Structures are given as C-alpha cells and as structure tokens.
C-alpha cells in the first residue's frame with residue numbers, strides 16, 4: 001500500500017509539521033471535485049449493517065475521527081470521503097490560542113503511540129464558527145468539541161464554556177464538553193462531581209434556551225473523560241451523567257500514565273495509541289455496566305484495526321473514534337476498519353452492529 005512507502009519518510013520529519021502538511025493536503029483534496037470523487041469511490045463507507053441512528057442523527061458507519069485532528073474544522077467535507085462516519089472538530093476555545101511551546105508532539109513508533117502537549121492550539125470559536133457556517137451541506141454528523149481557554153481560571157470555567165457553546169451552537173450536530181485534556185492546567189479537576197454538575201446543568205439550560213429560540217431540538221451533549229479517573233471519580237461522573245440526562249460519554253482522552261512503554265522518553269503530555277487501548281476499553285465496559293447500557297458511549301483509545309473497534313463495541317461503545325491509528329495506518333484506515341466490522345458481523349452471525357453493542 002502507498003502509505004507503507006510514505007510513512008518512513010513522513011516519520012523522519014517533525015510530527016507537527018507533518019500534521020500541518022496533511023491538513024493542507026486534505027483541505028486541497030476537499031476543494032477539488034475530481035479528487036473528492038476519486039477518494040469517495042475508494043474509501044467512503046455506508047453500509048446498512050453499520051449505519052445507526054443516534055440522538056436523531058444518522059451515522060453511515062460507526063468510525064469517527066477523534067477530536068484534535070481537525071482542530072479548526074477545515075476538513076469536515078473531506079474526512080467523510082476517507083471513510084469516516086462522523087467528524088469531531090476541536091477542541092475549540094472561546095478565544096484563539098497558540099498552545100504550548102514547540103516541540104509538543106512526539107512519536108513512539110515502538111509503542112505505536114504518540115505523546116502530545118499541544119494545549120488547545122486553535123483559532124478560537126469565532127473563526128471556527130465562520131468556517132463551519134461556510135462549509136455547506138453535511139455528509140456525516142459533525143460534532144464540536146469545546147474546552148476552556150487557558151487564560152480563564154477554573155472558577156470562571158462555566159461562563160467560558162457557555163460562551164464557546166453559544167457561538168458554535170448553530171453549527172454542531174452534537175457537542176462534546178472536554179474536561180479531560182491533560183494539557184490545560186486544572187482542566188481535569190472539572191470532572192469532579194460538583195464542578196461537573198454545575199457545568200453540565202448550565203450547558204443543558206443554555207441548550208434548552210437556544211433550541212427554543214431557534215424552534216429546534218436541543219443539541220446532543222456529551223462529556224469526554226480521562227482514562228486516569230479513579231473508580232470513585234468515574235462513579236461521580238456517571239451519576240451526574242444519569243441525573244442530568246447527558247446524551248453520551250466519550251471514553252477516553254489521552255493518559256498521563258507511562259505504564260508498560262517500550263520507549264524511554266521523558267516528555268510531558270497525553271499518551272495516545274496502542275498503550276491506551278485496554279485501559280480505555282475497560283473504562284467503556286465499566287460505564288456500560290454502571291449505566292446498564294442506557295447512555296450511549298463513544299469509545300476511543302488505541303483503535304488501529306477492526307478487531308480493536310469490535311472489542312470496544314462489545315464492551316459497550318455504540319460508536320468509536322481514532323486519531324493515532326490514522327497517523328500509523330494512513331488514508332485507508334477508516335475504510336479498512338469498516339470493512340473488517342462487516343466481516344466480523346458475518347463471522348459471528350449478526351445482522352447489525354447495534355445487536356452486538358455491550359454484549360461482550
């Protein structure tokens with residue numbers, strides 16, 4: 001496959017530079033009718049056995065691109081052509097931010113992993129809203145992941161999230177409250193029960209107001225959580241999710257743990273990819289059990305293949321996402337995972353993916 005040839009070259013270059021190049025290239029592909037058509041013919045995936053309706057949205061397949069890949073919503077029209085069934089943009093903050101000093105993204109090829117401490121570099125809510133407004137008809141659901149601006153202290157976090165939410169409200173098919181990035185100091189403390197309760201209540205109330213004003217249904221609201229939550233904290237999150245009727249949970253963000261790494265590397269930041277896989281799947285399984293399957297879960301962490309996606313779906317995820325697996329696997333990754341899922345359904349004698357969610 002072509003990417004097998006390209007990867008060694010790309011992996012000799014600075015990871016963030018490669019990412020910027022990839023975004024520019026993909027953006028150009030999205031603008032060319034001809035290229036988009038070719039990509040679509042090769043990779044797009046819509047299969048009745050994999051498509052689902054969740055929160056009133058139609059997902060042509062369950063494999064999404066995780067937050068952080070398209071921070072500024074430049075690729076919402078091209079990633080579906082590569083086989084992604086939904087796109088999550090962001091994290092977006094209320095104002096533009098430069099993020100942490102470079103270098104801030106590192107590859108760990110021996111571990112099939114990445115470490116990043118980007119720190120929510122993004123163009124800010126106004127710029128992203130403008131871009132989404134111009135992006136036209138949607139091929140797949142587009143979620144908007146929102147976070148707290150670094151400058152804003154935690155005591156004022158709720159007002160900051162509300163500002164970002166309101167600006168992006170017309171353009172998100174669903175919204176994700178990111179309280180789990182390890183790269184904004186104090187952010188993960190917002191997962192504590194009282195803080196989360198306050199934040200979720202405020203967003204739900206704003207959601208209802210904005211929906212009423214537009215004569216539309218409130219937007220699905222999800223919370224993305226960290227894999228490093230202690231069992232008691234996870235219980236708190238799940239209780240708030242149930243009490244406040246959250247629409248879903250995304251498990252998980254990157255980890256601050258370095259357990260089991262083959263690479264010796266001393267870099268701060270969040271670890272993603274293969275070393276995170278089992279931890280995130282275990283968390284999905286715990287959430288599914290605690291909620292008796294009543295709250296849809298988006299599973300993310302270390303998905304590189306159909307088998308990995310299948311594990312997460314059996315553990316209780318209705319949808320999955322990936323970031324690191326796309327970097328290691330290249331443009332065909334989402335398509336291959338989707339094809340593999342269809343095969344796994346056939347092998348296990350199931351008609352539809354929804355029949356296996358949470359059965360393992």
Ligand SMILES: Cc1cc2nc3c(=O)[nH]c(=O)nc-3n(C[C@H](O)[C@H](O)[C@H](O)COP(=O)(O)O)c2cc1C
Pocket residue numbers: 066067068069071090091105114116118120145178181224252253254271272273274276300301302303321322323324325
């Ligand atoms: C370089 C990089 C940047 C990321 N940025 C964000 C972000 O802005 N917001 C967010 O919620 N998650 C972000 N993530 C986390 C991913 O969305 C995902 O939760 C995590 O990487 C685990 O999935 P993976 O193993 O498939 O990469 C980022 C991950 C990476 C590798």
